Amino acid sequence: MEGHQSFFIRVKHIARALGAVLFPLFCLGCGQEGRLVCETCLLTLESRPVFLCPVCHRHGVRGQCCSLCASQSFLSSVCALFPYDEKDLGSAILRFAKYHSAQSLFSVFEPMIHHFSAHNAWFLSEIDCLMPVPLHAKRLRERGFNQSVSLATILSFSTRIPLVLGLKRTRNTPHQALLSRAKRKENIREAFCVVEPALVSGKNIIVIDDIYTTGSTMQECAKVLKKTGAREVRGFTIARG
Ligand SMILES: [Zn+2]
Ligand SMILES: [Zn+2]
Known part of the structure; x- marks a missing residue:
């Protein structure tokens, strides 16, 4: 079989x-x-960083979690390169590359990622490693690549911060995009584990994904990292819904 x-x-x-x-x-x-x-x-693709509270999505200084939401967030802050908009080229590229397994297409984001890291050094300060959101092994075989690893590789190259595959997907969950806002959180619950606690304990980590919408996936990753002893977890995505 x-x-x-x-x-x-x-x-x-x-x-x-x-x-x-x-x-x-x-x-x-x-x-x-x-x-x-x-x-x-x-040439029209440009970085328009989004700095919003990871929970209430109101403007947050440097994408930090606001004081009202602090108790509900495992992520201390989230930054995205641009807002997700169905009509925008950047968002169309993300969708196309992900669903048509066009891994090389992610390289169009390289200049934007370099630009972001050069102008937002504070976001990358004191970070020990970059950790992509993992795909389940079955989905990885179907797609042939993990888009989060492609993006984390570019950011790692740009910043010299090591990329660590420290998270593992233990359940193959239905696509988040197909679910309502309320069901996404339930769908992704307990879907990740840490590969090796020593990679995480006492570390400041940036979790990488392609799109941040409700934040359920990234919060779930941050939860398991914090429970394993990570000191701080930030999030970085290309687009923010
Ligand atoms: Zn908030
Ligand atoms: Zn064109």
Whole structure:
């Protein structure tokens, strides 16, 4: 069964790769034929950092959790590169890359991530490691890559802060995007564990994901990290819903 599955997954990846060759690509921004993001549209991508309280989503200085929400948040702060907007090119790229397994497309965010890290050094100060939100092993085999690892790799390269795969997904939960706000929290509960407590204990950690919407996934990661002894957990995402 396992062998059959991996065979079909391989076929799926080959079919995707062939599809990219056989069928023309159209720019996600302007529709022009040739590339998924044309040179002109690429230049319009810019970092517009979002600094909101992780819980109540009101403006928070440097994305820090406000005093009213402090008791409900395992994340001390969250920063995103831009607000999520269905109509925006950046958000379209995130959706396309994730659901079409176009891992290389994440590299378009590289200049924005470099720009962010160069201008917001305070967010990265005293951080021991970057930790991507993990995918369940089954989903990872289906998709072929974890988008959070791709993004964390770029941030790690930009900041020289080590990337540590310290979290593991223990349950393969339905996609958060398909669920209501209330069901997301329940869906993701107890879905993660720490791989090795020594990687976490006493450390200041930034958890990385592609999109922060209700924050349920990232809060759940932060919860298990704090329970294992992490000193502080911050969150970093590309888009904020
Ligand atoms: Zn274009
Ligand atoms: Zn708040």
